[in-house]
Amino acid sequence: MDLSYAPEEEEFRARLRQWLAKVLPFLPPKPSPGDWPARRAYDLGWQRMLYDAGYAGLHWPADAGGRGATPTQHLIFLEETEKAGAPYVGANFVGLLHAGPTIAAEGSAGQRTRWLPPILRGEEVWCQGFSEPDAGSDLAALRTRACRDGDDYVVSGSKIWTSHAEVADWCELLVRTDPGAPRHRGITWLAMPMDAPGITVRPLRTLAGSAEFAEVFLDEVRVPVANRVGEENDGWRVTMVTLSFERGTAFVGEVVACRRVLGELARAAQQNGQWDDPVLRRRLGRLNAEFRALWRLTQWNVSEAEAGGGVPGVGGSVFKLGYSHARQELYDTAADVLGPDSLDLGRPWMLERLSSLSYTIAAGTSQIQRNIVAERILGLPKGR
Amino acid sequence: MRDGVRGLLARRFDSEALRAAAGTPGLDRALWRELGAAGFFALRLPEADGGVGLGLPEAVLAFEEAGRVLLPGPLVASHLAAGEVAGAAAGETVVAAVDGGLVEWLAEADIVRGDAEGARPLRSVDPLTPLHRVPADTTGGAAAGPADPVAVLLTAAEQLGTAGRTCELAVQHARTREQFGQPIGAFQAVKHLCAQMLVRTEVARAAVYAAAVTAGPADIAAARLLADEAAVRGARDCLQVHGGMGFTWESEVHLHLKRAWVRAQRTGGATESEELLAADLVA
Ligand SMILES: Cc1cc2nc3c(=O)[nH]c(=O)nc-3n(C[C@H](O)[C@H](O)[C@H](O)COP(=O)(O)OP(=O)(O)OC[C@H]3O[C@@H](n4cnc5c(N)ncnc54)[C@H](O)[C@@H]3O)c2cc1C
Numbered sequence: 001m002d003l004s005y006a007p008e009e010e011e012f013r014a015r016l017r018q019w020l021a022k023v024l025p026f027l028p029p030k031p032s033p034g035d036w037p038a039r040r041a042y043d044l045g046w047q048r049m050l051y052d053a054g055y056a057g058l059h060w061p062a063d064a065g066g067r068g069a070t071p072t073q074h075l076i077f078l079e080e081t082e083k084a085g086a087p088y089v090g091a092n093f094v095g096l097l098h099a100g101p102t103i104a105a106e107g108s109a110g111q112r113t114r115w116l117p118p119i120l121r122g123e124e125v126w127c128q129g130f131s132e133p134d135a136g137s138d139l140a141a142l143r144t145r146a147c148r149d150g151d152d153y154v155v156s157g158s159k160i161w162t163s164h165a166e167v168a169d170w171c172e173l174l175v176r177t178d179p180g181a182p183r184h185r186g187i188t189w190l191a192m193p194m195d196a197p198g199i200t201v202r203p204l205r206t207l208a209g210s211a212e213f214a215e216v217f218l219d220e221v222r223v224p225v226a227n228r229v230g231e232e233n234d235g236w237r238v239t240m241v242t243l244s245f246e247r248g249t250a251f252v253g254e255v256v257a258c259r260r261v262l263g264e265l266a267r268a269a270q271q272n273g274q275w276d277d278p279v280l281r282r283r284l285g286r287l288n289a290e291f292r293a294l295w296r297l298t299q300w301n302v303s304e305a306e307a308g309g310g311v312p313g314v315g316g317s318v319f320k321l322g323y324s325h326a327r328q329e330l331y332d333t334a335a336d337v338l339g340p341d342s343l344d345l346g347r348p349w350m351l352e353r354l355s356s357l358s359y360t361i362a363a364g365t366s367q368i369q370r371n372i373v374a375e376r377i378l379g380l381p382k383g384r
Numbered sequence: 385m386r387d388g389v390r391g392l393l394a395r396r397f398d399s400e401a402l403r404a405a406a407g408t409p410g411l412d413r414a415l416w417r418e419l420g421a422a423g424f425f426a427l428r429l430p431e432a433d434g435g436v437g438l439g440l441p442e443a444v445l446a447f448e449e450a451g452r453v454l455l456p457g458p459l460v461a462s463h464l465a466a467g468e469v470a471g472a473a474a475g476e477t478v479v480a481a482v483d484g485g486l487v488e489w490l491a492e493a494d495i496v497r498g499d500a501e502g503a504r505p506l507r508s509v510d511p512l513t514p515l516h517r518v519p520a521d522t523t524g525g526a527a528a529g530p531a532d533p534v535a536v537l538l539t540a541a542e543q544l545g546t547a548g549r550t551c552e553l554a555v556q557h558a559r560t561r562e563q564f565g566q567p568i569g570a571f572q573a574v575k576h577l578c579a580q581m582l583v584r585t586e587v588a589r590a591a592v593y594a595a596a597v598t599a600g601p602a603d604i605a606a607a608r609l610l611a612d613e614a615a616v617r618g619a620r621d622c623l624q625v626h627g628g629m630g631f632t633w634e635s636e637v638h639l640h641l642k643r644a645w646v647r648a649q650r651t652g653g654a655t656e657s658e659e660l661l662a663a664d665l666v667a
Binding site: 001002003262263265266267270275278281282284285286288289290292293294296297299300315318321322367369370371373374375377378379380381382383 | 570582593594603607657658
């Protein structure tokens with residue numbers, strides 16, 4: 001395992017640190033979690049700053065408007081921005097991590113010039129319309145129907161759990177174009193403008209109290225055929241490209257953040273006397289082991305990706321399983337450090353404790369990830 | 385290097401030899417000398433001193449291989465004695481050591497390092513690791529001082545070998561054993577046990593390999609905790625996947641679990657590593 005950095009990489013890190021130290025003090029104040037228009041403006045503003053400084057789309061290929069950085073430079077970027085307390089991708093998540101890379105990999109030249117630059121410049125927000133009320137883990141069961149009518153698809157159906165739908169300009173949408181075909185072969189990937197007539201967005205409140213995702217109802221929405229990425233009925237394959245991006249690289253900054261939180265927790269425990277409890281202390285020690293290992297696994301995956309090139313593979317499932325459970329354990333331990341104060345959502349970590357509950361569900365539940373690991377890595381047979 | 389050790393072990397200590405050894409315990413001196421000749425003990429000694437001149441990363445790979453096949457004998461103690469005790473590097477002298485109030489292979493060793501005064505034999509849980517217990521007031525526990533980090537890491541590497549091996553054994557069995565008309569590995573309850581075995585193994589692997597590169601005390605402690613867990617829980621789940629067969633003396637599964645228990649007691653146990661990592665958070 002190679003853990004060393006090349007001189008160019010260290011130089012890249014040093015320049016990035018300098019830039020962060022210069023710009024972060026002048027960021028506007030963080031908007032309140034319930035104010036979506038303000039959150040959109042804040043997240044896009046940060047993306048614009050990255051763009052102007054040459055850090056937007058760092059890991060995207062140069063011919064997609066990215067910087068063609070190595071996976072290691074990307075890792076350094078995520079590590080340093082997190083350590084410096086820079087904003088998280090936020091509303092740019094789908095654009096930067098799912099839809100954008102998919103369009104870069106599968107889109108036509110015209111589609112790439114239309115959609116990619118606004119993502120990088122922080123001008124357009126994307127959301128992901130995959131899940132449906134009757135198609136969650138079993139995504140291929142999706143039923144939202146698209147029928148060809150001249151140069152348009154006419155789309156009807158409903159999507160659910162669509163994050164950022166309220167403030168999105170575009171939706172990467174999975175639709176069924178051939179109900180007669182085997183399930184995986186009748187699906188198509190479309191870019192749907194969110195201001196098209198016939199779209200109704202109904203926000204859903206999460207258990208943390210805020211509206212992070214929404215139901216999206218589609219009533220004869222017209223989407224130009226030109227907005228289709230990949231061939232008609234080839235959307236499942238196009239989608240798998242997106243999902244592997246999601247599981248591969250999405251959590252790097254968060255692991256760094258978790259390690260910082262762990263240090264804060266230990267100091268809080270020292271202050272309130274809990275540190276004298278060896279059971280708690282040893283639990284914190286064990287979490288330290290866990291997150292150190294997850295960080296090493298990340299570094300390792302990245303250097304493998306660098307050696308092998310290409311799309312992050314099923315190894316992302318191994319990481320996600322380890323990480324999502326460690327994150328929940330971290331915030332449960334935070335609650336034990338706080339004792340009775342853990343019931344106060346005004347306390348640090350307690351909102352994150354609630355949101356950590358989604359980590360074993362979103363982007364493929366833990367059970368589904370275990371199926372993937374068992375069937376695709378270990379080669380165990382599919383059940384009947 | 386890794387292939388060399390793997391090849392030697394495949395030739396000299398395969399599954400059949402393992403099972404035979406469980407019936408007639410004792411140290412195979414000839415094998416010990418072959419290990420010496422292959423550089424297993426002298427691996428990290430400088431070439432000028434007759435060693436192989438490699439580092440911790442290579443030693444970790446060699447110990448992982450030894451752990452995979454449950455190679456018996458005081459491997460860590462003899463490896464650490466190379467260059468310090470005459471004949472240890474070549475595998476001529478078998479060196480045991482007092483560790484955590486226990487001594488592995490005391491009676492078979494030529495030299496025992498540490499104070500083994502008053503040691504009495506135990507009815508060892510592991511048929512392939514004879515054990516003596518040293519009275520607590522001499523060298524046991526904290527009195528012995530903090531554990532040698534290299535010993536901790538090499539033990540973690542052995543545990544990693546067991547974690548990987550038990551995952552493989554479970555998967556092999558799950559693919560071939562049929563019940564209700566299908567391989568038991570098609571049942572999700574079994575499948576998910578196997579998937580978690582791999583997750584624990586790969587997380588532990590990242591920790592062990594990284595610690596071999598940095599040699600930092602916190603990294604080594606982390607490697608130890610994760611590797612112990614991956615080995616002990618891996619062996620238990622492997623046993624479960626094997627059903628009644630897993631509970632027999634005949635199958636090798638119990639040997640993995642028992643050895644994992646023995647190794648987990650070494651170098652201060654988990655407590656010492658947990659405390660070290662807790663202290664690291666507020667350092
Ligand atoms: C915070 C959050 C944000 C999200 N954002 C988006 C988004 O932006 N866009 C989008 O399209 N989707 C989004 N999702 C949806 C997410 O992908 C789904 O919730 C997830 O795939 C699970 O589907 P489901 O909710 O229908 O649960 P179900 O599939 O009904 O699962 C219920 C339970 O059954 C188990 N289960 C199901 N199938 C199996 C099986 N084969 N084997 C074993 N167990 C099984 C599951 O593990 C789970 O425990 C989001 C979800 C959350 C929580």
